[in-house]
Amino acid sequence: MxxxxxxxxxxNNGRRKFLTATTAVVGGLGAAAVAVPFIKSWNPSxxxxxxGAPVEFDISKLEEGQMARVxxxxxxxxxxxxxxxxxxxxxxxxxxxxxxxxxxxQQPSYAQNVYRSLxxxxxxxxxxxxxxxxxxxxLPNTFGEQVSGVKSGFFCPCHGxxxxxxxxxxxxxxxxxxxxxxxxxYMDDNLIIIGEDEGEA
Numbered sequence: 001m002x003x004x005x006x007x008x009x010x011x012n013n014g015r016r017k018f019l020t021a022t023t024a025v026v027g028g029l030g031a032a033a034v035a036v037p038f039i040k041s042w043n044p045s046x047x048x049x050x051x052g053a054p055v056e057f058d059i060s061k062l063e064e065g066q067m068a069r070v071x072x073x074x075x076x077x078x079x080x081x082x083x084x085x086x087x088x089x090x091x092x093x094x095x096x097x098x099x100x101x102x103x104x105x106q107q108p109s110y111a112q113n114v115y116r117s118l119x120x121x122x123x124x125x126x127x128x129x130x131x132x133x134x135x136x137x138x139l140p141n142t143f144g145e146q147v148s149g150v151k152s153g154f155f156c157p158c159h160g161x162x163x164x165x166x167x168x169x170x171x172x173x174x175x176x177x178x179x180x181x182x183x184x185x186y187m188d189d190n191l192i193i194i195g196e197d198e199g200e201a
Contacts, residue, residue: 054195059122067138069127072195076127076135077182086152086165087120097168099178107181108197116166116181124184124194125167130177134158
């Protein structure tokens with residue numbers, strides 16, 4: 001017959017509590033070690049953060065009639081310096097435009113004016129046609145071939161959409177809306193922040 005063995009030694013409750021606490025702490029640390037990288041993986045990458053980050057642009061070297069391109073959120077953004085003749089022309093086009101008063105929300109409220117900008121001479125727009133997302137061509141001197149009597153504007157050769165120098169779409173073209181104006185603000189007379197405005201800063 002087998003022999004039954006029982007220890008008559010007293011239970012050491014202190015040691016049992018220590019082992020239980022140690023096991024719980026090590027288990028908790030292990031769970032945290034697994035959870036931290038998992039939760040961090042939910043955060044956007046540095047590349048994604050930089051792609052959506054505001055972009056700075058210095059307009060001091062931009063000459064009248066010249067357009068510069070910057071990339072914001074993976075999209076081309078145009079910065080155009082308009083002269084007085086161009087600004088005067090904008091007032092005369094309302095009857096030819098689909099949304100001359102920028103009723104559709106394609107711009108921040110501070111750019112809902114005839115110039116669609118904070119400063120009349122500087123126009124900032126996302127350079128994508130509102131029809132199918134093609135990038136229109138800037139025609140600073142030959143836009144009259146597209147719209148008679150209008151010297152400059154933007155023409156999308158893909159499907160023929162036409163926009164004036166405030167990015168407002170002409171009637172009778174496929175594009176349904178004006179070009180989008182991104183949020184922007186001036187840090188000083190020459191430095192623009194694209195992708196952020198004073199309401200977000």
